[in-house]
Amino acid sequence: MDLENKLTRFRTRRQLFKDCGFGVGKAALASMLADGLLGAGQTHFPAKADHVIFLFMAGGPSHLELFDYKPELTKWDGKPTPESFLKGKRFAFMDTFSKDTPKLLGTRRTFKQHGNSGHWFSDLVPNIAGIADELTVLHGVSTENFNHGPAKMFSNTGSVRAGRPSMGSWVAYGIGSESKDLPGYVVLQSGPRGPRGGAALWSSGFLPTAYQGVPFRNVGDPILNLSNPKGVTPEQQRQTIEALRDLNQMELEETGDAEIATRISQYEMAYRMQTSGPELIDFGQESKETMELYGAEPGKSSFGNNCLMARRLVERGVRFVQLYHTDWDHHDDITKPLDQVAKEVDRATAALIKDLKARGLLERTLVVWSGEFGRTPMGEVREKGKIGRNHHIDSFSMFMAGGGLKPGIKHGASDEFGFSPVEEKLEVYDIHATILNQLGLNHTKLTFRSQGRDFRLTDVAGRVINPILA
């Protein structure tokens, strides 16, 4: 059956469910939502990965301080930027540069090559450097908008404006969830401020809300209303659920209505979520070594805890886990504040990849580490005596691991100053296309019709980055 037919079938089954008071169509809906567009376990072609963990570094990490080693930039430190680099370029907040030509800023970090792969890393990320040979590093990635909000929206949905489905929603829509008691797409947040753009970043847009990212909260229930209501004893709650089941069952027997059966099954899933929730968030089952590896502490809100949670979610069949860690926006000062956030992230990132590997999960889990953009090779002075970097969209770096990619290789490159890509221009849409590809989805065929048009995550662009595939 071709995809168009499947789409039609999918719609028809949904319609059937909506419009008929009976029939197999409706009973199948719940499983349809869990199974995804193509049916349980079905993909466009054999998948290389089953899960994605996307570590989103909100604010725009400096590729020049972390991964993209530019000795030439260091030589030019403090000198005015050559005209040819600035021509036709757009930068955010240009007025915060002095009126003179902006001056280049060499990194103050020490870079070294690591592992057999020879990936360059700075001293800011010693733990990530320690797993260099697991990583597929991309340089010269570009994006479209140099404001945080729209750029994050673009990274996540392929559009700078709110309203499109996020990539996690597309994945859940495409291949569904393996888990019967957890959502297919979960969002975890850490760092001092919420990601700008908020819920729109994990919205399902015009896709059914079942595919929306579910943000797990750091306090109280991970999901709203997961616990029994206050003041209701477990005994009362049990009675309520039993009475409800009996009454709905009576109606089911009377009318033979499969819709009622569907809803009953949703209460069963809700009940399973209620019982599995506490188990999920209970880090007590983790060994002391694992807790130390991640730097995780029970009950704390941290990137380390979220990385560990990400592994636990993937183990339980969640398709797409997205972690947001904030505070990478270093305009004023690219020294101490960057040290701080790098420290928060470095150890747990490496721990996650190591731990996934040790448990045999890395092979089928694609880990992605990226921000919404990089930072300018020019320095930015907002405050006397301090120097930072501005937003840079023409070239930044990111890395991936596992999920059927070639480990220990790099792809793409930027020029001597880290201004622009030189080998091959990699776009965010290419990243999207590649992620979908690893999950067995053809990005040109994963579509949904809305307002008269078939939409894709990759709009009318996107190429799978073939050289990095294993």
Place this chain on the structure above:
Amino acid sequence: MRLCIVVVFSTLAWGQDPLLPLLKQHCGGCHTGIQAQGGLSMDSIDALRKGGKHGPALRPGAGAQSLLVQHMTGEKTPRMPLGSPSAAGAVEAVTAAINAMPMTPTVAKNDAHFEWLLRVPTAVPAAPTKRAGWIKNPIDGFVLANLEQQGMTPAAEATRRTLLRRISFDLIGVPPTPEETRAFQTDPDPQAYDKAVDRLLADPRYGERWGRHWLDLVRYAESDGFAIDGERPTAWRYRDYVIRALNGDKPYNVFVQEQIAGDEFRGKKPAGAGDRLVALGFLRFAPWEADANSKKQLRQDLLNDITGTVGTVFLGMTTGCAQCHDHKYDPIPQKDYYRLQAFFAGTAIADLPVGFDEVERPKEMKRLMRQHEDAAEAAQGELDQLREELKKHYMALMKVGPADEGLKKFLGKLNTRNLFFLEQDLPLVKEPEWREPLKAYFAARDGMQRETELARRFQASAYAVKDVAPPATPELPDTYVLSGGDLAARGEKVDAGFLTCVTGESKPADIPFAGGSNGRRLALAEWIASEKNPFTARVMVNRLWQGHWGEGLVRTPSDFGKNGDAPSHPELLDWLAAEFVAKEWSLKAMHRLMLTSATYRQASVHPEQEQYAAKDPTNRMLWRMNWQRLDAESLRDSILSISGRLNPSMGGPPVIFSVPEDIAQGFEFFKWFPSSEEEQRRRSVYLIQRRSVLLPMAETFDAPNLSTSCARRLTTIVAPQALTLLNGTLTRTEAAHLAARVSGTADPVGDAFWRVLSRGPTPAERVQGEKLAAQGQAGLASLGAVLFNLNEFLFVE
């Protein structure tokens, strides 16, 4: 028909085109005759339109997008003519010649769908039927004729209980009271049903229920969206305008005109004319990136939103698809998109001073604004004092003088950061000696902020637009075709014009000067709200149909084009559209017609349903009534209504609902100040529509995302809905109140069933109910929660 004429006309018109000799001279060497290179011959305009192996070489009206020009400029390779670059001015000359060609709609000739759609609907009677006795009004004739043709029969009429529940949820969004149900069930009047429909149509809750449908459609929101998501403090007046317009049965053509051109009406302003300015909010509800880098792009985004939204909302045409290129399915060339956009070229966003109308309680508004302003002022005084104390505290603690840089920074942060972020920036203030003074300071600051925000919501101001054109400015801004929708890729200049597929011509619209403004929007509004417009009436009656049946006769209500859903009953749709115009665009007349039809009054089960469902699984033939799940708002309002706690007050600034504390504290750019508990029990339509903070319960039950026009909500059934209804505060709180309400009655269990389901319990249900009730008040509350979770409550038959 009209399309064919256009095509013939245009071919004739360019027969003598000066373009051909030019091309023959430069390109004829290779591109001529049957041996032409790449299959592209330049012997005639038709040959160029047909093109070669890469497709059509030219697209009339779109020079820059034509392959011919793209190869001449080198945008596409190889650059032509091969070896010798184009002579100076040749590219410009060819581009101009192509631009000057009349556009030809790209749709195929004799397309039956468009032949139907572009014809102004007329009322043609339905074919005769055998079971004419079933027919209650003309709607039924069309439905029955179709059914009989398929050898099908309609379902029986639903019971009175079902009918009253159905029309109550449908028209006012809450269930009938037990008294209403009993009275209706025993009413001997043969007109009892019609009376009930009339009563509900006259109920002001009708405007609240149907206003919500309209608000979905116009992407109504009370904040900007994007990162900052600033509040639009007076946007709510548009919501009240819609509710008033619907309750007053404002003719739809007037309703449309006010929203597009309320400021451009000719003649004297009648009483209540302020509403016309408030109505303009429609043009402004697009998300707005307040901190956008490019103001030009921001304005273009707004114009694009308006161009697309006007098309989908009023015309049911996806005009937005033609922003970057010609529409792929419908006869809307890209040029038409920009011609449509040109009607808005002189439009700028504006908050207009508009006094409150009598129904908006102007005195109360003024009083409340004063009250909150005074409170803000008082809070400011207190704040200044606390700030002074903090300053002293800092100086003493840090041993610095008043000119210290760190102190200045600290004081600056006191204005802009909240306590959470201040602690992030200045870990020092986490020390115990700071706790009390900072707590007091931020409490005072919150108080001031809250009062200031509240005062702003009562301003006599309309969230609207104005004209920046003559006489305000010497000339109107020009509109250009933007290649690929890119502001930097300006193509041909265009004038405001109506869709060529409707008018059959591409000349500019005739724009009479309207009172004090440029009159462009009024010209467009009059064209849309005209009985001659083939889309407007059809699209609106279809939306009404969808509101009642759950699905429209066209199931893609904002896309009547080729890629949308074909109408199940085109003759019925046309008849309804013509009737709508004949009834002077009265929405209530159309509601009445639909609701009193036998088609609507069918039961949702049919004796032949297994067989019929196999044949027509989605009930396109209307052989029974559809089941419909309550939408988020009706669900919430109904629960509050049943517990007896729904606060019925209408209108006014938005209600701020409570959110979990961690969410409330998490906003970087604003603070969340929930309204009083009593306020929070008002109808859902009055809850704040803030783009970044949706009511969690509404989100779970498929409320729209507020960013784009939502013509039809999806209905999903997912586990978090079960969690929300089972464990959520709303259900549990109101279940307890329901328990209190029924516990004093002679039959608490029976009364609870009646209130929730409009019927008493069956014997088996009673056993279950009494078992719970035996545990006293808490048990009755459990029963209430169970009833709110029942399918029978959540789904309307």
